[in-house]
Amino acid sequence: MLRFRLAPDNVKLGFMQLRSVTYPLSALLSILSVVAFLTLGLNYGIDFAGGTLMELRAKTGQADLVSLRALGDKLQLGEVEVQAFGENQDVTVRVRLQPGGDAAQQEIVQKIRVAVGDNYEFRRVEVVGPRVSGELVQSGTLGVVLSILAVLTYLWFRYEWQLAVAAVIATMHDLLLTMGFFAITRLEFNITSIAAILTIVGLSLNETVVILDRIREMLRKYKRMPMPEIIDTSINAVLSRTIMTSTTTLMALAALAFFGGHVIQSFSLAMMFGMVIGAYSSIFICSPILIYLGAPSQAEPEKNGN
Amino acid sequence: MFRFPRWKIASIIAMTVLAFLVIVPSFLAKDVREGIAKKLPSWAPFYSVVLGLDLQGGAHILLEVDAADVARTQVEALRDDVRRILREERIRITGGIGGSGRTVQVRVPDAADRQKAIARLRMQAQPGGVNALGATTPPTFEVRDTADGLVQLTLTDPAVLERVRRAVDQTIEVIRRRVDALGTTEPNIQRQGANRVLVQVPGLEDTNRLKELLGTTARLEFRLVADPGYNPGDIDMLNEYDREGNPTASYPVEKRVMVQGEDLTDAQPGFDQRSGEPVVNFRFNLRGGQRFGEVTSANVGKPFAIVLDNKVISAPRILSPITGGSGQISGRFTVQQANDLSVLLRAGALPAKLTIVEERTVGPGLGQDSIDAGRTAAYVAATLVVTYMLTTYGIFGLFANIALLVHIVMVFAGLVLLQATLTLPGIAGIVLTIGMAVDANVLIYERIREEGRLGRSIISALDAGFNRAFSTIVDSQSTTMVVAIILYFLGSGPVRGFAVSLALGIVTTIVTAVTMTRLMIALWYRWSRPTRIPI
Numbered sequence: 001m002l003r004f005r006l007a008p009d010n011v012k013l014g015f016m017q018l019r020s021v022t023y024p025l026s027a028l029l030s031i032l033s034v035v036a037f038l039t040l041g042l043n044y045g046i047d048f049a050g051g052t053l054m055e056l057r058a059k060t061g062q063a064d065l066v067s068l069r070a071l072g073d074k075l076q077l078g079e080v081e082v083q084a085f086g087e088n089q090d091v092t093v094r095v096r097l098q099p100g101g102d103a104a105q106q107e108i109v110q111k112i113r114v115a116v117g118d119n120y121e122f123r124r125v126e127v128v129g130p131r132v133s134g135e136l137v138q139s140g141t142l143g144v145v146l147s148i149l150a151v152l153t154y155l156w157f158r159y160e161w162q163l164a165v166a167a168v169i170a171t172m173h174d175l176l177l178t179m180g181f182f183a184i185t186r187l188e189f190n191i192t193s194i195a196a197i198l199t200i201v202g203l204s205l206n207e208t209v210v211i212l213d214r215i216r217e218m219l220r221k222y223k224r225m226p227m228p229e230i231i232d233t234s235i236n237a238v239l240s241r242t243i244m245t246s247t248t249t250l251m252a253l254a255a256l257a258f259f260g261g262h263v264i265q266s267f268s269l270a271m272m273f274g275m276v277i278g279a280y281s282s283i284f285i286c287s288p289i290l291i292y293l294g295a296p297s298q299a300e301p302e303k304n305g306n
Numbered sequence: 307m308f309r310f311p312r313w314k315i316a317s318i319i320a321m322t323v324l325a326f327l328v329i330v331p332s333f334l335a336k337d338v339r340e341g342i343a344k345k346l347p348s349w350a351p352f353y354s355v356v357l358g359l360d361l362q363g364g365a366h367i368l369l370e371v372d373a374a375d376v377a378r379t380q381v382e383a384l385r386d387d388v389r390r391i392l393r394e395e396r397i398r399i400t401g402g403i404g405g406s407g408r409t410v411q412v413r414v415p416d417a418a419d420r421q422k423a424i425a426r427l428r429m430q431a432q433p434g435g436v437n438a439l440g441a442t443t444p445p446t447f448e449v450r451d452t453a454d455g456l457v458q459l460t461l462t463d464p465a466v467l468e469r470v471r472r473a474v475d476q477t478i479e480v481i482r483r484r485v486d487a488l489g490t491t492e493p494n495i496q497r498q499g500a501n502r503v504l505v506q507v508p509g510l511e512d513t514n515r516l517k518e519l520l521g522t523t524a525r526l527e528f529r530l531v532a533d534p535g536y537n538p539g540d541i542d543m544l545n546e547y548d549r550e551g552n553p554t555a556s557y558p559v560e561k562r563v564m565v566q567g568e569d570l571t572d573a574q575p576g577f578d579q580r581s582g583e584p585v586v587n588f589r590f591n592l593r594g595g596q597r598f599g600e601v602t603s604a605n606v607g608k609p610f611a612i613v614l615d616n617k618v619i620s621a622p623r624i625l626s627p628i629t630g631g632s633g634q635i636s637g638r639f640t641v642q643q644a645n646d647l648s649v650l651l652r653a654g655a656l657p658a659k660l661t662i663v664e665e666r667t668v669g670p671g672l673g674q675d676s677i678d679a680g681r682t683a684a685y686v687a688a689t690l691v692v693t694y695m696l697t698t699y700g701i702f703g704l705f706a707n708i709a710l711l712v713h714i715v716m717v718f719a720g721l722v723l724l725q726a727t728l729t730l731p732g733i734a735g736i737v738l739t740i741g742m743a744v745d746a747n748v749l750i751y752e753r754i755r756e757e758g759r760l761g762r763s764i765i766s767a768l769d770a771g772f773n774r775a776f777s778t779i780v781d782s783q784s785t786t787m788v789v790a791i792i793l794y795f796l797g798s799g800p801v802r803g804f805a806v807s808l809a810l811g812i813v814t815t816i817v818t819a820v821t822m823t824r825l826m827i828a829l830w831y832r833w834s835r836p837t838r839i840p841i
Binding site: 103105129143147191202237248 | 360368370513514517521661662663664665667671672675676679680682683684686687690691694695698730731733737738740741742744745748749752756777778781783784785786788789790792793796800801804805808
């Protein structure tokens with residue numbers, strides 16, 4: 001049977017030496033992310049910004065983008081964002097939050113329905129009022145904060161402080177870069193994006209845990225081995241697994257991004273990015289930190305025999 | 307690792323078979339499924355997976371009961387009470403009785419009268435009085451005697467809150483009756499938070515009518531048109547509108563409500579016998595009928611305004627006393643309008659104004675497209691992963707793939723048994739777990755390879771692979787589990803669906819990727835007695 005492996009056996013790559021490249025790179029990317037986040041900001045979807053989103057399908061031929069965009073001036077709704085997708089038969093039309101509270105938002109859809117007449121089918125209508133979007137911002141922020149706290153607690157109980165700190169830094173790194181990704185790509189930032197970010201935290205930690213577990217195991221086994229060597233050996237040992245799993249997960253996510261429809265496309269793309277960053281950071285960011293923090297003075301007695 | 311007690315093997319097989327059986331109904335056509343379900347005992351879990359509104363199409367509307375409106379109604383009622391009490395006690399006041407915000411105020415110039423009025427009003431504030439245990443119920447309003455003879459009555463916070471709570475309860479009842487009139491299946495109407503109501507109606511195409519039904523308070527009032535010289539403070543100027551919503555006439559209508567919509571027992575659309583235009587025929591209950599008879603007898607020749615939500619529908623002149631307890635509303639309706647108005651009148655008025663604060667509507671076409679897209683993505687993902695595992699691990703890859711198939715079936719079965727809602731992000735969650743589920747297998751296999759390279763015998767390499775990988779698997783999955791739990795509690799609707807799929811995926815991974823694979827490898831080992839590790 002044909003066999004192929006992405007990671008060759010018995011690799012001995014010097015990951016620790018690469019830190020002179022990866023640390024500046026990550027620092028650069030992190031700064032870039034912060035700058036992008038502060039200057040560009042996120043492209044908030046209606047979940048967080050409030051407003052009206054409609055998905056229309058032209059009943060015949062292609063959607064007339066120009067006349068749809070002109071609706072903003074015609075109906076005095078301010079700027080109307082129109083985006084075509086698929087074969088330009090479908091468009092999303094987004095109207096910003098109108099002044100005048102919750103009741104004012106309700107009239108928009110009706111106005112547009114009247115204006116476009118019978119030419120379009122309304123496939124989806126979402127209206128989020130100013131108060132609900134405010135609450136969603138709150139619960140979204142709370143979700144991210146809670147997850148980080150939960151993760152910290154978990155790591156606190158699970159690992160010696162050096163390993164925990166390393167894992168936290170790696171997770172923050174991933175979080176930061178993912179926000180930067182959202183800011184730079186202008187992908188819409190919605191409730192599902194929060195779900196994506198939290199899942200990225202989970203997956204990135206998953207990678208980190210696998211490597212840290214191995215480092216700890218090595219620390220117990222080879223008490224005299226210098227730290228860089230321990231880390232290198234551990235990474236090389238789990239490398240093929242990290243590559244395998246990342247590949248299968250990326251395959252699944254790529255399938256979602258290409259075939260899963262536009263509604264979850266930004267979700268899938270963000271997850272793909274997060275997955276790659278998570279694998280990268282667990283190898284190149286998390287582990288080398290241990291060199292600076294030093295080895296845990298004494299590894300705890302092992303739980304599972306051996 | 308290779309000693310598998312028979313019961314363990316049996317239970318793994320039983321679980322797998324059960325999972326397959328549970329998902330069968332989801333793949334049957336609806337009528338076939340319901341036909342079979344009738345023949346089975348009621349406890350049999352023979353039902354389909356629940357699709358979220360984003361997949362089956364439908365409307366999700368979050369409404370808010372206007373607390374200020376509730377307070378306003380309460381102040382109106384208090385004002386009527388004050389007027390009645392003062393009249394009963396023959397207390398003279400100067401000026402009218404003012405009401406604004408949460409306060410009603412009235413000027414009683416005579417000091418003795420004022421003391422009497424205050425004592426009487428304070429009694430009114432505690433309708434429960436002093437109960438058997440000597441405790442007093444909290445007052446619904448506070449009475450203050452300000453300087454210069456002004457008596458102020460202010461509604462208390464608990465009283466307003468209690469009224470809002472009751473208003474939400476009533477609102478839910480009224481909405482249920484209205485939505486039922488639309489004839490849709492399985493609407494979901496529930497309270498959310500202190501003053502919100504969530505209405506979910508699956509499979510609804512035209513949400514305009516729903517929104518109109520939800521947005522109308524439908525407070526029907528019969529009020530006399532005021533004579534000239536009537537106290538201006540007790541008059542509302544109300545407009546009559548044409549079909550396009552332009553005002554056509556304006557009437558000075560008494561604030562005093564003679565008969566209310568709540569005294570209606572029935573309302574049906576019909577046609578006027580003479581003009582043939584659509585009308586609504588209504589019937590009063592005993593109290594309403596009597597009152598209507600009294601008022602129409604006493605005011606023959608005067609115009610009587612029929613007011614719906616502060617809009618005059620029509621103001622016909624009373625030609626003769628109407629004592630039969632039934633009547634007719636005509637107001638240049640279309641057939642549809644007459645229909646809707648009678649639905650609204652039958653369902654009763656909302657206790658307060660409702661505002662739509664969030665709306666998410668998905669048409670059935672888009673829902674089906676999403677299902678199809680999700681399905682395609684799942685097939686593509688599964689094909690890629692299965693091929694990849696097979697080419698990388700050979701026979702062991704095959705075991706992992708079988709486990710993967712069972713895993714997906716079990717996630718589905720879990721969704722069906724929990725009757726959890728499958729949403730589009732939920733499908734994404736399942737597809738994601740296709741990628742992640744094999745992670746456990748990969749961890750185990752890579753460990754086996756590694757132990758094998760260290761020169762261990764086959765059996766001990768296999769054993770070490772499973773044992774050592776296990777704690778890492780539990781560790782790494784638990785981080786994702788933590789996230790899934792948080793998402794479940796914070797998210798709503800679609801995101802919650804994602805959390806459920808993710809969490810189910812993690813649980814079943816442990817069962818399938820660890821236990822099932824181990825069983826398959828054990829059986830394979832016994833059967834083929836390999837001399838080297840095939841990965």
